[in-house]
Amino acid sequence: MxxxxxxxxxxxxxxxxxxxxxxxxxxxxxxxxxxxxxxxxxxxxxxxxxxxxxxxxxxxxxxxxxxxxxxxxxxxIGGDGLTPVQRAMHHSGAVQCGFCTPGIVVVAADLFARNPNPTTLEIKEALAGNICRCTGYGAIIRSFEKLARETS
Amino acid sequence: MHFHHPTTLADATQAVAEGATPLAGGTDLMVEVNFRHRRPEHVVGLRKVEELGAWEGNRIGAGVTWRRLEHGGPQALAEAARTVGSPQIRNAGTIGGNVVTASPAGDGLPFLVAVDAKVEVMSAEGGRLVPWDVFFVGVKKTTLAADELVTAIHLPESLPERQAFGKVGVRSAMVIATVGCVVTRTDDGKTTVGLGSVGPTPLRASRAEEMISSVTRPTESDLAEFQKMVSDEARPITDHRSTEEYRRHAVGVLARRLLERCLR
Amino acid sequence: MTAPSRVRPARVAGGVGDSTLRPDGIPKLEGSFEYAQDLWQEGALWGATTRSPHAHARIVAVDVSPALSIGGVHAVLTADDVPGSPTFGLEHSDQPVLASDVINYWGEPVALVAAEDRDTARRAAAAVKVRYEILEPLTDPGEADTRDEAFRRIRIRRGDQEASGPVVVEGYYETAMQDQAPLGTEAGLAVPDGQGGVDLFATSQFLHVDHEQVVASLGLSADQVRAHPTGIGGAFGSREDVNLHIHLCMLALRTGQPVKMVYDRSESFTGHVHRHPARMWYRHEANRDGTLARVEARILLDGGAYASTTPAVLANASYFAVGPYKCDSVAVDGVGTRTNNPPCGAMRGFGAVQVCFAYETQMDRLADALSMDPIELRRKNALTTGDHFATTGQIIETPLPTVEVLESLAAMPLPADSESDLLPGGSGLTTEARHVMRGIGYAIGIKNLGFSEGFDDYSQARVRLAGSGAVVETAAIEVGQGLVTVLAQIARTALGISDVTVEHVDTSRIDSAGSTSASRQTQVSGGAVLKAATTLRDRILHHHDGDDLTDQGVLRNGDVIVTMGELVADDWQETATFRHPPTTAPDEYGQGKLHADFAVAGHRAVVDVDPELGLVRVIRVDTAQDVGKALNPEAVLGQIEGGIMQGVGLAVMEELVVEEGIIRNPNFTDYLLPTILDAPDVEALLIEEDGSWGPFGAKGVGEPPTISSTAAVAAAIRAATGKAIERVPVRPQDIAL
CATH class of the missing domain: 3.10.20.30 (Beta-grasp domain)
Structure with a gap:
């Protein structure tokens, strides 16, 4: 079909x-x-x-x-150049092997579109379904905390 | 392969009558497909059947997603909804799917049994309302006939004023329940206890319910007795996720804590 | 004339010490980075593997005809089709490419299929009819030890064997089988070259050793096979061994077409080795002042069905059995058993993780028995530069800031009692604040950097001028850790040129870089890049009588005398091989200079526990780590946080459940990896100290975060609950019942 x-x-x-x-x-x-x-x-x-x-x-x-x-x-996601979510991750060391990265970009873009100013707990809850095996999540959390501060 | 995309319930039940496998959120069926345990060649997608997504009062359409229940469901069902998989899963998975899959660990099931929900099923021939204890008969086994579709969940007209849900798992999110429980209590003390993951089907702890319902202001020793009775009524097994002993212990502790929450 | 080798290059943008951004970050964020899973060539076939459903069986007959009769199937191969060596293996060639006679573990490959699409390939693999005579599997490693089914035994005896101390603690400890679970599963593409040879693009940590094994089993000459680097979605040890590499090449050579294979997650769980489960018995004897008088240990690691790296992992577990402590009377007996369990091998920490849980628990018990502060006990026994290593007796020659690690860790601020955004049980709403007990635990650990026991551990790198700057060529594998970033940083600083890129090249273009493991690439391949770049700069300056090299070209007295374009046109390049200081093989008592370098790290875990339900939430893990010199501080932090998370995983949730040789949870529903809601806050202190032989004094940083984080979490749970906690992962029933 x-x-x-x-x-x-x-x-x-x-x-x-x-x-x-x-x-x-x-x-x-x-x-x-x-x-x-x-x-x-x-x-x-x-x-x-x-x-x-x-x-x-x-x-x-x-x-x-x-x-x-x-x-x-x-x-x-995005068009020319990196979106704010991607830029935030790139500049905070949130990418290592990168295999989880596309999924995180999609979910974080959705999160920030709905809520430009999420709390740390809201960031974590939004990303609870995205496993990262490399970073221990620290840099991912920091990147989005920083983005949330910048957009507030 | 053959795929139907009906927008009406009549077309959907017709497709099921013709042997099509129903597909709702896909969060159970597609795992089976991906792991090559099933290979349905004739499928009816239910995502666009508006009637299935309808949610009016105490009738929750089978196609209502966890995401919607999370934000608008009765308290204990909303609490359960928040523990279903991940945000991605909650956007896709439906309460109807939870009921049809009938996993002992189904997160929505302790609530449904605690409030004596009925399952609305329909075939091309017509519909019926099935009490939960008739519907669930074993591990992933129900009395749903091959030509029937689960179309809605009927909750009672009035729900208990106090409800609490809890689920034991070793991860903070996205985890299959080791033990699940819902306790409800009305203002006049009638208490129900729905249990998950401690038997082949979701269970009620009837003797514990009866005992605690008769006590207006439970004392420490009533609570301890309640905890013990819930543990005794559970029928857990040992598997790769946990042990019989732990599940029996934890279900009592959890039920007691949820009762305490209801009493506050 | 100047003496170029004494000229220190000017500070260059993106050089050593900067948190330079990853060059592959943008494609990874955009989804355009090409992983092994994404490779494709027009006309490629899909491969699939038929695997044994039994842990131990005799193959009575294999009938491939049902598979061959499926439309779209191009080839079905069995053991008879292996052209060269029927077995492979990293250290011992004992593992059949395809089982021919006896099945020794659940999931062992029996046949291979190539078909026109993945679905057909998988259906055909399932259609291969294998008749088995089921045999009784040997799955108890204790029984295997008794029957002397051992890949290796290690006996360490150092010092006065009659020594004793008045304060004695004994314990028995276990750690479970952990999986590396990199998010990218095993994958690859093999392309026949039309002349009997093949190009292999597959997930790897060690290209040249893959190449050796592939060549041997294909029965080809070395130059007929080229192993190429590909994009890799994590590794953590799981890619040291060959798995689909030989299979892909066999299918490609047989069909004459490119063949692609990607394991799904459950196949991945059987397709790579795991962290050895361990059983450890310990006896510590101390003097009243807390100094260690004697340590005895018996260590059993279950290697499973085939050798893989078990001999080396066992060696590590045995040599690091005492930890970063001084002790002059030591007896360690280690055994790596052979059973019908899944093969075990390399995983981040490589044997040092298991024993750290045991010796640090012992140290806490000893502190209890001595009524001494556990940090003070550790400080009193801390091993440092100039000391004899307790097991091998070698003198520690490089900086080992054990005391600084301990003291800075203890001095880090603790969170407020109430501080936590989540309770144990997480979204399950099981637990209220009143149900929670908080605990704090400390642990420190030590591990070797680079390969040990006399292994010729080297790396080759080439630096050449090209484009508008320099290119580093290496066969070292980037698995996500950031080698691609740090090698460029080293080259920039050494050359004085900012425009540097790293090109990962295949086995025909360069000699081995060694394995991406043992925390070694920054030191060893970094060492090779530093050597090549320094030499190249010296040669260029010498040749042109210049006094500086920059992006503009060669400078003399501040003027450009040769432009970069002119240099590039001259094809300047330098190839260098770096070897770390030599090590020796152990003598019969396990003595000798077995290790080239060491690193220590310490962890302090803060946990909230719901003791009645046995649920744990790790609130934070603070760490101090001996890094030598942080070449890219943000990347170092990434290794630290990621390594801690894997240590936390082993402490509280990660376990492959194996029953009768069969993995019961080979999927991500039941093999639980920590989510972002399980991630503890981490504060990391990097202890820098010059003197290691790594470039600019750098030490490897990948493994130390994983060594003692598990033990620290276990100690914190012990502190919160009063339970003995002698096994990890700690399960709810271990606390609640």
């Missing part, structure tokens, strides 16, 4: 022959490898995308289910 949807603001078409995830289709068919596959069970957040305005794990979205929906991946 053919699934048509809006992907990062552009019409996209995918050919679906089995109950694969949106993540697989993004990575293997639509040449958007920014969303990462690290657990395939919604326990790490590396594959986070925005589906119809809400962040979800794209590994748990059946690709066949996104017909007529709108999907934004890390590749569709």
């Amino acid at each position: 053919i699934v048509e949807f809006l992907l990062n603001g552009e019409p996209a078409t995918a050919r679906i022959v089995s109950p694969v995830s949106l993540l697989d289709v993004l990575r293997d068919q639509l040449e958007l490898p920014g969303s990462k596959n690290a657990c395939e069970q919604g326990e790490c957040g590396s594959c986070s995308v925005v589906l119809d305005g809400e962040i979800v794990c794209s590994c748990l979205v059946m690709a066949a289910d996104v017909g007529d929906s709108e999907v934004v991946t890390v590749e569709g």
